Amino acid sequence: xxxxxxxxxxxxxxxxxxxxxxxxxxxxxxxxxxxxxxxxxxxxxxxxxxxxxxxxxxxxxxxxxxxxxxxxxxxxxxxxxxxxxxxxxxxxxxxxxxxxxxxxxxxxxxxxxxxxxxxxxxxxxxxxxxxxxxxxxxxxxxxxxxxxxxxxxxxxxxxxxxxxxxxxxxxxxxxxxxxxxxxxxxxxxxxxxxxxxxxxxxxxxxxxxxxxxxxxxxxxxxxxxxxxxxxxxxxxxxxxxxxxxxxxxxxxxxxxxxxxxxxxxxxxxxxxxxxxxxxxxxxxxxxxxxxxxxxxxxxxxxxxxxxxxxxxxxxxxxxxxxxxxxxxxxxxxxxxxxxxxxxxxxxxxxxxxxxxxxxxxxxxxxxxxxxxxxxxxxxxxxxxxxxxxxxxxxxxxxxxxxxxxxxxxxxxxxxxxxxxxxxxxxxxxxxxxxxxxxxxxxxxxxxxxxxxxxxxxxxxxxxxxxxxxxxxxxxxxxxxxxx
Numbered sequence: 462x463x464x465x466x467x468x469x470x471x472x473x474x475x476x477x478x479x480x481x482x483x484x485x486x487x488x489x490x491x492x493x494x495x496x497x498x499x500x501x502x503x504x505x506x507x508x509x510x511x512x513x514x515x516x517x518x519x520x521x522x523x524x525x526x527x528x529x530x531x532x533x534x535x536x537x538x539x540x541x542x543x544x545x546x547x548x549x550x551x552x553x554x555x556x557x558x559x560x561x562x563x564x565x566x567x568x569x570x571x572x573x574x575x576x577x578x579x580x581x582x583x584x585x586x587x588x589x590x591x592x593x594x595x596x597x598x599x600x601x602x603x604x605x606x607x608x609x610x611x612x613x614x615x616x617x618x619x620x621x622x623x624x625x626x627x628x629x630x631x632x633x634x635x636x637x638x639x640x641x642x643x644x645x646x647x648x649x650x651x652x653x654x655x656x657x658x659x660x661x662x663x664x665x666x667x668x669x670x671x672x673x674x675x676x677x678x679x680x681x682x683x684x685x686x687x688x689x690x691x692x693x694x695x696x697x698x699x700x701x702x703x704x705x706x707x708x709x710x711x712x713x714x715x716x717x718x719x720x721x722x723x724x725x726x727x728x729x730x731x732x733x734x735x736x737x738x739x740x741x742x743x744x745x746x747x748x749x750x751x752x753x754x755x756x757x758x759x760x761x762x763x764x765x766x767x768x769x770x771x772x773x774x775x776x777x778x779x780x781x782x783x784x785x786x787x788x789x790x791x792x793x794x795x796x797x798x799x800x801x802x803x804x805x806x807x808x809x810x811x812x813x814x815x816x817x818x819x820x821x822x823x824x825x826x827x828x829x830x831x832x833x834x835x836x837x838x839x840x841x842x843x844x845x846x847x848x849x850x851x852x853x854x855x856x857x858x859x860x861x862x863x864x865x866x867x868x869x870x871x872x873x874x875x876x877x878x879x880x881x882x883x884x885x886x887x888x889x890x891x892x893x894x895x896x897x898x899x900x901x902x903x904x905x906x907x908x909x910x911x912x913x914x915x916x917x918x919x920x921x922x923x924x925x926x927x928x929x930x931x932x933x934x935x936x937x938x939x940x941x942x943x944x
Contacts, residue, residue: 484785491854493896497886498854502527502536502867504550504564505861507557509582510617514645514679523557526861532878534567536858536905539882541571548573549602551868553860554580556589562596578643581617581626590629594638600645601633601642603672606649608656616649627664634665642666643712645692647674647684654694658701666707673697673714673934675869676923685920695720713869713917715850716935719910725750726811787811789922801827851918851928852895856886866895869919870928895928903931908939 486766491498507523514873528536540548548568555561556579568575575598579585593601607613610623617623630872642661646654661669676682686694695717702709711717725746732742762783787807794804830836849855852866852874859865864875864885874892875885886892894900898911905916916932925934 464872465682479533487625490916491544493854494893495851495887497546497856499547500540500543500700500856500858501549502533502540502858503552503860503868504533504555504561506553508552508554508580509584510554510619511581514616514647514674514681514684518537527558528860528877531861532561532563533560536862536877536882537564537568539569540918541872541876542881542883543886545573547576549576549578550738550843551578552580554582554584556582557586560604562592565593565596565598567729569599571730574599576602576641578604579629581603581613581622581629582619583621583625585629589638590632593633594636596745600639600667601629602643603630603633604643604645605630605657605661606644608653608660612650612653619794630666633676640664641670642669643670643672644676645672646686648686649684651686651694654697654779658705661707661859662705668708668710670710670712671714672712672792672918673920675713675917675920677871677919679943682924685934686932691716692720694718694828696724696839698879700725711904713920715848715917716910716932716937718848718913719937722910722913727929729734732924733895821943838843848913848915850895850915852889852892853898853918854890856882864889866918866928868894869917870922872922872928890919900929901931902927902929904935904939907929908937909944 466833474944475638505523506603507521509521531708537548542548543801550561550564550568555577558564559823560907561577565575565577574800577593579601581604583879591603605613605623605626606616608625609817610620613623613626616619628642629674630642642664644650644654644657658669661825671694672693674685695714698711699721699761712854728749729739729742733739737745737935788811791804791811796809824939855867857865857868857875859868862877863873864877866872867875874889875882877885898915901911901915904919905911905914908914914932916935918928920934921930923930924930
């Protein structure tokens with residue numbers, strides 16, 4: 462296991478880094494022009510809830526033209542052809558498909574890490590949760606939009622959803638299945654965010670993914686919190702990230718990355734002002750950026766299961782030792798022709814042992830670069846250092862096989878019944894345009910945080926009708942370059 466030296470006499474154990482063998486993507490190596498970082502498949506629109514903000518505008522019954530099991534397996538094969546993107550099965554409620562366990566199993570068998578987002582209904586029984594785990598599910602992602610039944614059930618428009626959701630979380634953790642919580646922040650629960658965070662601190666979760674409302678589906682523009690309220694929640698999340706026992710990320714709120722960079726730079730400056738050397742200050746900030754859950758045995762960043770999948774067989778055990786021993790080991794492995802991803806794992810351990818970032822750069826240099834919102838992006842399965850965005854490292858397939866840049870951006874860019882998902886992702890003119898950040902308009906186009914943020918393309922479209930327009934709920938005004 463890698464260690465990060467916080468000073469000459471102390472070290473903090475860190476989890477192994479991601480790599481080809483573990484089935485998790487290597488953040489720095491993913492070329493978003495060629496492959497997405499995350500793929501989401503809406504397996505059905507059917508759902509028993511009637512959520513006020515539902516992106517899918519879910520319906521009670523399944524659509525007759527849903528992708529069949531055979532078509533689903535073909536789609537999974539195409540997803541695997543990208544390499545190892547994160548693969549999420551969503552809905553509606555995936556439990557409305559009787560073949561959902563077989564789809565999970567097939568995804569696991571081909572070497573993907575599979576996550577699933579079921580609805581908080583009576584269908585989530587202990588037997589169902591056990592079947593998820595037995596099928597090879599790596600992470601259960603459950604929505605919780607309030608700290609109490611009154612708020613959550615009002616959100617979901619079904620009494621009892623809060624109790625069912627919390628019970629499913631506890632059951633998943635009882636059997637050792639990692640859990641992610643998804644929360645959508647809007648005017649209905651804005652004042653409840655801290656209370657939700659505190660509740661999650663008692664539930665042994667791995668990751669809290671905080672969504673910010675996009676006006677699509679049933680989501681209304683009038684329910685979006687203001688730009689200033691976005692900023693206030695971002696700062697709250699950053700403060701919580703230092704104390705909560707789980708990791709925190711945002712979805713459809715790319716500008717949180719900018720706040721993290723700004724706050725961590727300020728933390729660095731404060732430590733230097735207190736007399737710390739720049740190098741020591743950088744190491745402290747880097748260590749503080751590691752989620753507290755990382756110190757628990759068996760943790761994998763972002764809450765992925767540590768159980769072996771088909772892609773994990775034969776994983777070399779973690780190497781420990783001094784810097785000299787690791788250097789010698791690396792030299793022997795390179796001379797012997799060891800696979801690059803294995804060598805990279807040990808090199809990352811060496812970098813951490815030397816107090817450097819995962820890419821080998823000096824901590825202070827790593828912390829001040831603008832291409833990441835994390836001290837160590839390789840530690841963080843929940844987001845990528847390059848700024849995942851709609852169509853840029855992200856792709857969404859709906860229940861009948863239509864392809865979108867994301868579930869929140871309603872532009873059909875292809876149909877998996879007519880073309881390969883790989884070709885659609887790489888060749889669609891809209892997808893290419895979304896990946897061309899210099900084309901962004903307004904302040905997003907010249908922002909000094911453009912490449913790490915890029916603004917929510919889906920929210921820009923939902924508010925302005927132009928997916929290249931500036932993020933409409935960002936309060937940051939970057940200095941405009943001189944003509």
